[in-house]
Amino acid sequence: MDAPPMLPLLRPVRSGNAFEETVERLLQAIKLGVVAHGEKLPPERELAAQLGISRVTLREAIRALQDASFLDVRRGRYGGAFVVYEPPSPGTGDLRRAVKAMGQGDLEDALTFRMAVECGAAEVLASAELTPAQRGTLTRRLADVNEAAPSEYRRLDTAFHLSIAELTGSSLLTAACADARLRVTDLLNAIPVLLPNIEHASVQHAAIVDAILARDPEAARRAVAEHLEGTAALLRGFLS
């Protein structure tokens, strides 16, 4: 009912509650597999510094995730907050519920955003001269996805996509791509990992890498666009 803000620049300064925001962040890092099952988060003091919050607030968040069985916290030397969560067996989740949790408009927003930033990142990377090490990283990540066990697929797929942004050397761009990915993670986790889809994605991934290594920004754009369009279509398909 309220008129929406007309000045897009005057958007929120803080996303709200520091505690909730932190829980969200950690949860996403866990779900994305940035910190895999069995690994542990950095020590509280260090993590609090990275997140720019106080240790108290961080501890509240960790406690919440512990109560929700995402983390197992052990004290003493060599202790820490260990990830207990395992990605749900594919197709288990309820996609419709996940969508409802984020809102229909937000879904289109997120998909559009992701399309833009990932295409942009691929173009930038394809326009740059890469060092052998960078080329190695890229092909390595590609191979990782292709060799992935089903339970690891999403995590390594994420890592592959993010590595494109990371290799541009722009931390702003990396953050944007990470953010974009985060916004669709819950949805992706809710749909099954089907063999035909994996094979299809694998071909597209290869096309993306080829275009980048060939320094062909246009082809890179097209490849990423097609790939993401496929994912978006898959999502929409499961919704109808």
Place this chain on the structure above:
Amino acid sequence: MDAPPMLPLLRPVRSGNAFEETVERLLQAIKLGVVAHGEKLPPERELAAQLGISRVTLREAIRALQDASFLDVRRGRYGGAFVVYEPPSPGTGDLRRAVKAMGQGDLEDALTFRMAVECGAAEVLASAELTPAQRGTLTRRLADVNEAAPSEYRRLDTAFHLSIAELTGSSLLTAACADARLRVTDLLNAIPVLLPNIEHASVQHAAIVDAILARDPEAARRAVAEHLEGTAALLRGFLS
């Protein structure tokens, strides 16, 4: 000396101090010309809500900008916080100082980021079917820039660039483009608005709009990339 955070997802939750952050935001909105000279900010209560902060904090920020002669605050009905700032006459600022204020690495980061998100936005828009109203907005903004008085040039140029993102309908993408632009504003404000540059930019702007209206994503990408490359080169040129 400290090892930089290896987990890009565990980036700061809050950008620090709410007051300072708010000052920065408002200042940027003013410098970008989102709120032009002589206009006023939204009423405190409304603005505080939009920014997601309390009125008290907002007032402190406004007070600071008032002290720094960016705003003139008048009370009573039809009062408000009026923008007093006028964009510096082109070429007045010291580019080197502006660059030093942001750091060399950050400059490349910002330019890369901008390249990626603006290219991405143009592609997305060029891939979409536009309503007549949207087409009208785009051509209108283009005309605005071309007819701009020198003192208004930067502001309308910003508005043109942002409208591309806005027309995609993705608020995340719009925010990203706004953020990217903000990060180079100070630099752009520090270099003169030269006639040859304007004419060059004008041709490129037209090419961008043509490509979007022709629904040609590849051409749109190329046009935006060329345009931004030109700006980046201009900036780098003034630095050497």
Place this chain on the structure above:
DNA sequence: ATCCATTGGTCTGTTTCCAGACTTTTAACG
């Protein structure tokens, strides 16, 4: 078996930020 570095757990005082009620000023309007 003991040591001790490293890690989580707790406590205290302070600062920042907020929500909301209330006051004052102002300029257009009747």
Place this chain on the structure above:
DNA sequence: CGTTAAAAGTCTGGAAACAGACCAATGGAT
């Protein structure tokens, strides 16, 4: 020339977040 609505200005109590010191447990190293 008063009325009035919309705006800024002020005040208070409370919640959230922080900084930093200190305690407690744990397990590898000696």
